[in-house]
Amino acid sequence: MPASLSLPSIAAAREALAGGDLVRAGDIADARLAADPGDIDALEIRAMVASVRGDHATAERTLRAAIAAAPGRRWPRGDLARLLTAQGRKSEAERVLHAALGADAGNPDAHAMLGSLLVERGLPAAAAPHFERAIALAGRHPQLLGALGHALLRQGRLDDARPLLEEASRAGPGALLPIVHLAELEERAGRFETAAALLDRAEAIAAAEGRDVTLQRAALLARSGAAGNALALLDTQAEMAGPALLLRGRLRDGAGRHAEAWDDWTRGKAMLAAAGGRRYPAATVRAEAEALAGFFTAERVRALPRAGLRTDVPQPIFVLGFPRSGTTLTEQILASHSAIRAGGELPFGHRLRDLAVTLAGGEGTFPAGLDAMLAADKAHWPALLRDAYLAMAEAAGLTAPGAAFFTDKMPLNDLWLPLLRLAFPAAPVVLVRRHPLDVLTSVVAHDLTHGFNCGYRLEDAARHLALVDEVVARYRAAGVAVDHELGYEALVADQAGETARLMAAIGLAMEPAQLAFHERETVSPTPSYAQVREPLNDRSIGRWRHHRAALEPVRPMVAAAMARGGYAA
Numbered sequence: 001m002p003a004s005l006s007l008p009s010i011a012a013a014r015e016a017l018a019g020g021d022l023v024r025a026g027d028i029a030d031a032r033l034a035a036d037p038g039d040i041d042a043l044e045i046r047a048m049v050a051s052v053r054g055d056h057a058t059a060e061r062t063l064r065a066a067i068a069a070a071p072g073r074r075w076p077r078g079d080l081a082r083l084l085t086a087q088g089r090k091s092e093a094e095r096v097l098h099a100a101l102g103a104d105a106g107n108p109d110a111h112a113m114l115g116s117l118l119v120e121r122g123l124p125a126a127a128a129p130h131f132e133r134a135i136a137l138a139g140r141h142p143q144l145l146g147a148l149g150h151a152l153l154r155q156g157r158l159d160d161a162r163p164l165l166e167e168a169s170r171a172g173p174g175a176l177l178p179i180v181h182l183a184e185l186e187e188r189a190g191r192f193e194t195a196a197a198l199l200d201r202a203e204a205i206a207a208a209e210g211r212d213v214t215l216q217r218a219a220l221l222a223r224s225g226a227a228g229n230a231l232a233l234l235d236t237q238a239e240m241a242g243p244a245l246l247l248r249g250r251l252r253d254g255a256g257r258h259a260e261a262w263d264d265w266t267r268g269k270a271m272l273a274a275a276g277g278r279r280y281p282a283a284t285v286r287a288e289a290e291a292l293a294g295f296f297t298a299e300r301v302r303a304l305p306r307a308g309l310r311t312d313v314p315q316p317i318f319v320l321g322f323p324r325s326g327t328t329l330t331e332q333i334l335a336s337h338s339a340i341r342a343g344g345e346l347p348f349g350h351r352l353r354d355l356a357v358t359l360a361g362g363e364g365t366f367p368a369g370l371d372a373m374l375a376a377d378k379a380h381w382p383a384l385l386r387d388a389y390l391a392m393a394e395a396a397g398l399t400a401p402g403a404a405f406f407t408d409k410m411p412l413n414d415l416w417l418p419l420l421r422l423a424f425p426a427a428p429v430v431l432v433r434r435h436p437l438d439v440l441t442s443v444v445a446h447d448l449t450h451g452f453n454c455g456y457r458l459e460d461a462a463r464h465l466a467l468v469d470e471v472v473a474r475y476r477a478a479g480v481a482v483d484h485e486l487g488y489e490a491l492v493a494d495q496a497g498e499t500a501r502l503m504a505a506i507g508l509a510m511e512p513a514q515l516a517f518h519e520r521e522t523v524s525p526t527p528s529y530a531q532v533r534e535p536l537n538d539r540s541i542g543r544w545r546h547h548r549a550a551l552e553p554v555r556p557m558v559a560a561a562m563a564r565g566g567y568a569a
Contacts, residue, residue: 007032010041022049038069047079059083071103078109088277090117108138115147120276122449124154125396126347142172150181155344158185176205180216192224215244218251227251242272243447250445258546265444266458272447273456280460285452289415289467293474295367296418301479304373306425307382313390313399314341317506318420319409320472321432322465323450324442326488327409329517329536330432333499334407336517339508341403345450348392349413349420352385356419359384385423405506411450412464414472418480428506429481431472433565434488436465436558437544437551462554469561487565492538 013028026049032042043066050059060083066076077100084093094117100110115130131148138144149164162185169178183198199220202213214237221230231251234244245268253261273279309315317334321327335342359381360369372378393399398406405428413420417429440461448455454464476482484505491498496515503510513520518535544551562568 007035010045013042013045017045017048017052022052025049037065040066040070040073043069044075047076051079051083056083056087074100074104074107074109077103078107078113081110081113085113085117088275090120090277093117106137108134111137112144112147115151119147119151119154120449122345123347124151125344127151128155129395140167140171142168142175142178145171146175146178146181149178153181153185153188156188156342158189161185174205176202176209176211179205180213183213183216183220187220187223192220195220215241215247218244218247222247222251227254231255240268242268242270242275244268245271246445246447253445253543253546262444262547262550269444269447269456273453278449278453278456280452280454280457280464282460282463285454285464286467289471292367292415292418293471295370296475296478296480298478300371301418304370304422305379305382306421307386307423309426310386310390313394314403314406316343316389316393316408316424316427317405318413318417318424318427318429319407319432320414320417320429320482321411321434322436322439322443322468323411323448323455324446325434325439326432326486326491327411329488329491330430330486330502331407331409332517332520333502333514334405334506336514336520337503337508337511338513339404340506341398341406343393343396343398343406343408345410346393346396346398346408347410348389348408349410349416351392352389352419352423353416355385355388382422385419389423404508411448412468414468417472417475417482421480429483430502430505431482431485432488433485435541435544435567436462436469436561436565437555438540438542439465440551440554440558441544441547442540458550458554459557462557466557466561469558469564473564489541492536492541495536 008028008031010028010032013025013032016022016024016028025045029042029045029049032039033046036042043062047059047062047066050056050062060080063076063080063083066073067080070076077096081093081096081100084090084096094114097110097114097117100107101114104110111130111134115127115134118124118127118130128148128151131144131151135141135144135148145164146168149161149168152158152161152164162182165178165182165185169175169182172178179198179202183195183202186192186195186198199213199217202216206213214233218230218233221227221233231248234240234248234251237244240248245264249261249264249268252258252264317340319327319330319334321330331342331344334340356370357363357366360366360372362369370381373381390399393406414431420427420429440458443455443461444458446455451461451464451468454460472482484502486498486502496510499514500510503514
């Protein structure tokens with residue numbers, strides 16, 4: 001009799017597991033794996049037993065062994081991605097899911113999970129195609145429809161998001177999230193009564209589940225002009241999660257309770273960082289920034305080839321600047337022009353970086369490997385970067401006829417500026433500046449995942465702001481051009497004059513609608529959406545002074561950036 005026939009069966013292991021007998025299930029898996037280390041079913045049992053016991057190390061090791069033993073199976077990668085996500089190791093989970101799709105592009109579970117991680121990371125434009133693919137593969141399941149609707153909502157595509165969220169709500173009338181997201185959609189569109197009615201529905205569902213919609217209710221009250229009521233509602237909460245603390249902090253700051261506001265912000269950020277496993281890899285970021293700034297010297301910038309102009313499609317306008325510096329406002333002004341389409345926060349710049357790494361020969365040879373572009377037979381590389389970018393823009397619907405330009409305001413594209421310039425030497429580049437201490441105050445007050453998660457600690461945000469400002473200054477000194485520098489404070493002081501100068505840099509005449517940008521129907525997808533629906537005002541200028549003592553430790557870190565922007569120390 002073959003040895004395998006004398007072993008306990010997988011069916012017996014599953015029965016033991018279902019009955020809660022982890023010892024027997026584990027013993028069966030161990031016995032079978034001793035006979036055959038590649039027994040995929042036994043590996044599954046061992047991973048399940050380890051997960052139930054909370055032995056994450058064994059579960060991870062077993063799942064990786066299962067992937068190696070059966071690379072065509074979907075479940076090991078899916079379970080590994082879920083395990084890593086639950087531990088807060090979300091960047092690793094993303095890599096597992098990308099590998100899963102590389103092995104099997106028709107895996108709807110991997111598409112859905114990757115889409116969810118990308119939305120959480122603030123990349124809804126990158127997430128939406130994954131949800132669309134999951135729906136095409138698995139059908140119009142309410143959870144997938146709601147997830148796609150949420151991703152579109154996060155992009156500000158309200159008209160596209162609404163029918164999906166409504167369909168998800170109809171298909172699962174007891175589901176909370178589609179109704180909450182519909183309420184947010186109506187709030188963003190300024191239909192406050194409709195949003196309130198939807199929250200009433202959501203509240204009944206949440207109460208039955210032991211949950212609440214207090215945060216959403218407070219956000220709606222604040223947005224509809226009842227900030228005092230919103231603050232009173234949040235002040236009644238004994239325990240609060242990170243997002244609620246950030247909102248209460250902003251409301252307290254507006255009410256003059258500045259010390260309490262700062263305390264809310266720092267506690268809220270710490271909670272969000274811990275929950276999401278978010279940390280700023282300072283040494284890694286500085287090393288890459290130094291490598292880029294050291295590579296793109298004046299001599300090399302002059303020698304590197306550039307892509308030619310593609311006249312068959314609209315061209316990008318790159319809006320650079322640190323998060324909360326006024327880039328959303330700048331995009332809103334630009335997109336109020338009849339020849340400019342709003343692109344929002346496009347993840348294409350970082351993807352060009354990834355393509356450039358591949359062209360250079362891999363991480364170990366980037367950016368130095370780009371020297372190969374100086375060889376005559378490699379001079380086509382910038383055109384590859386250009387066409388890859390435009391292909392992604394086309395997939396996002398940004399190159400359709402009807403506009404001459406589209407905006408790309410992804411925060412901190414600044415680091416990839418030389419690559420953008422190689423691909424688009426004639427594209428307008430606008431750098432937005434704002435007082436660094438006002439920027440840092442606003443970063444502390446909002447949940448931002450951009451900038452390698454630098455926004456979860458004040459010191460990290462200041463360190464990254466200083467680094468990016470220094471790198472851009474070195475790029476510009478080497479001849480990597482910025483076409484126009486726009487000061488937030490100058491724009492507030494002279495809206496018409498600064499808008500005219502901005503448009504002159506783009507090469508278009510200013511249009512009257514740009515001075516009434518707040519009346520534009522399309523809603524910004526960023527946290528600044530409420531502000532850009534209001535006329536220009538100076539309420540945010542000098543806000544840092546209320547938090548002078550808290551900011552004092554980082555002032556030396558951003559002193560050079562303040563000097564470059566002409567801000568008094």
